[in-house]
Amino acid sequence: MLKKKVHIENAVRKLRFNSNEMTQQGLAELVGVSRQTIVAIEKYKYTPSLDLAFKIALAFDREIQEVFFIN
Amino acid sequence: MVYFTFKRIKINSMNIKIRNTLGEIIGAFIALIWMWRNLTEASIMSIESVSKVLAQGIGISIILIIALHIVINILSSIITGKYEKDIDDERDKIYELYALQLSSVIFGISLVITLVLLGWFNLSINTGLIAITFVGFIGSILSLFLKIYLYR
Numbered sequence: 001m002l003k004k005k006v007h008i009e010n011a012v013r014k015l016r017f018n019s020n021e022m023t024q025q026g027l028a029e030l031v032g033v034s035r036q037t038i039v040a041i042e043k044y045k046y047t048p049s050l051d052l053a054f055k056i057a058l059a060f061d062r063e064i065q066e067v068f069f070i071n
Numbered sequence: 072m073v074y075f076t077f078k079r080i081k082i083n084s085m086n087i088k089i090r091n092t093l094g095e096i097i098g099a100f101i102a103l104i105w106m107w108r109n110l111t112e113a114s115i116m117s118i119e120s121v122s123k124v125l126a127q128g129i130g131i132s133i134i135l136i137i138a139l140h141i142v143i144n145i146l147s148s149i150i151t152g153k154y155e156k157d158i159d160d161e162r163d164k165i166y167e168l169y170a171l172q173l174s175s176v177i178f179g180i181s182l183v184i185t186l187v188l189l190g191w192f193n194l195s196i197n198t199g200l201i202a203i204t205f206v207g208f209i210g211s212i213l214s215l216f217l218k219i220y221l222y223r
Contacts, residue, residue, distance in 0.1 A: 033160040036086045036222070040162065049161050 009071045013042045015060045031055040087155045088163065088222045090147055094139035096215045102132030103208050113197050121197045125204045132208070166221045170214035177210035 016022045024038045031052060040046035041056075048056065048068075057064040106128035113121055148154050185202045188194065 033162070034158040036088065037160050037162045046162055052161060 008047050010068045030059045090143050092218050094143045095136050098135035102128045170218045174210040174214035181206035
């Protein structure tokens with residue numbers, strides 16, 4: 001069961017809009033990555049490292065499991 | 072005309088990484104063609120001349136890649152009306168690693184095949200040199216295509 005590949009989803013896009021409609025560029029600058037990386041994360045094309053995932057959660061002032069989860 | 076042409080290939084929808092990678096592919100490809108054209112008589116050329124052409128080709132590819140990076144970035148800034156900063160983050164490093172892995176595998180396998188063929192068919196050292204350099208270029212171009220695929 002645990003050997004199966006997990007598909008990690010996220011609520012970055014939703015949280016961004018809830019945070020005064022923060023732009024992708026704004027979030028990217030806040031966590032120190034490029035805007036393209038935020039775009040890839042929102043489209044589930046890229047799963048961030050634990051370090052970046054924590055930074056994104058901190059940017060929204062949320063727990064990591066509220067931002068990244070397995071559906 | 073330039074605007075029209077670039078609009079057709081949707082430069083606006085490409086990110087800076089894809090544009091720069093495309094520039095690298097074009098640069099490597101032009102250098103490869105230049106070397107091919109200058110090595111048509113490789114069988115009768117001395118090893119010094121062949122090495123000179125190969126070294127010049129590598130130099131040309133480096134210069135072309137830098138020049139194309141500059142030109143592509145200036146053109147896209149003019150077309151889109153904004154300057155996009157190229158930031159390297161963890162995603163770029165991972166994709167870079169995938170690309171490096173692919174080019175290393177291609178180069179490694181091809182190097183062994185070239186050496187085996189050189190010994191087997193008793194080919195000249197010129198052929199070996201050309202094959203190894205070309206395989207390096209082809210591996211690099213394929214790894215750049217992989218990067219574009221990953222960035223899309």
